[in-house]
Amino acid sequence: MSENMAALTPRTPCIVSAVRTPLGAFQGALSSYTAMELGAFAIRGALERAGVRPEDVDEVIFGNVISANLGQAPATQAALGAGLPPSTPCTLVNKVCSSGLKAVMLAAQAIMAGSADVIVAGGMESMSNAPHYLPGARKGLRLGDGSVVDGLVKDGLWDPYGNIHMGSCAEMCADRFAVGRQQQVGPGGWGPRCGWLGVGSWGVGGWN
Structure with a gap:
């Protein structure tokens, strides 16, 4: 070469x-x-x-x-x-x-x-x-009530396209693709399987 x-x-x-x-x-x-x-x-x-x-x-x-x-x-x-x-x-x-x-x-x-x-x-x-937001405060809340927005939900936990909570998105995906709870966290599921793969890799020096 x-x-x-x-x-x-x-x-x-x-x-x-x-x-x-x-x-x-x-x-x-x-x-x-x-x-x-x-x-x-x-x-x-x-x-x-x-x-x-x-x-x-x-x-x-x-x-x-x-x-x-x-x-x-x-x-x-x-x-x-x-x-x-x-x-x-x-x-x-x-x-x-x-x-x-x-x-x-x-x-x-x-x-x-x-x-x-x-x-x-x-x-x-x-x-x-995570802070809370006060929309409209910069321009001035001149008449009526103002609303406080939870920044944790707004920027971290909310789908801006479907206007739903991300937890609801996860449930919808699980239903649409028929991914059951056992497939996720049960014996042989993705969660435990990833953990055991990591442990096995460590045991044979894969992380050295």
């Missing part, structure tokens, strides 16, 4: 560390932390476990859905909170519930393309800190 052809060969990205915070209940023990603080905890932990220095990270790509009231550049805030240098490029991704996974996909593609060697990718969210 010529040097030019070798340069065009995609590289294989590897996950060298994976860290997450505990699952917190709505308005529970973690509700005092912002999404960026939670993201910073995960970034710092992942780097420490992998033995990667913060200055060696080429880019940070993080997913987030409810970005209202987080301030400018939430991904950068999380990276700086984890001790990464201000020169680190950071990108925020919003693909609703797939935001974190899309961030990982973009990171893998960048590594395969050779534009980066070390990327921190993941997602961060704090549903407990």
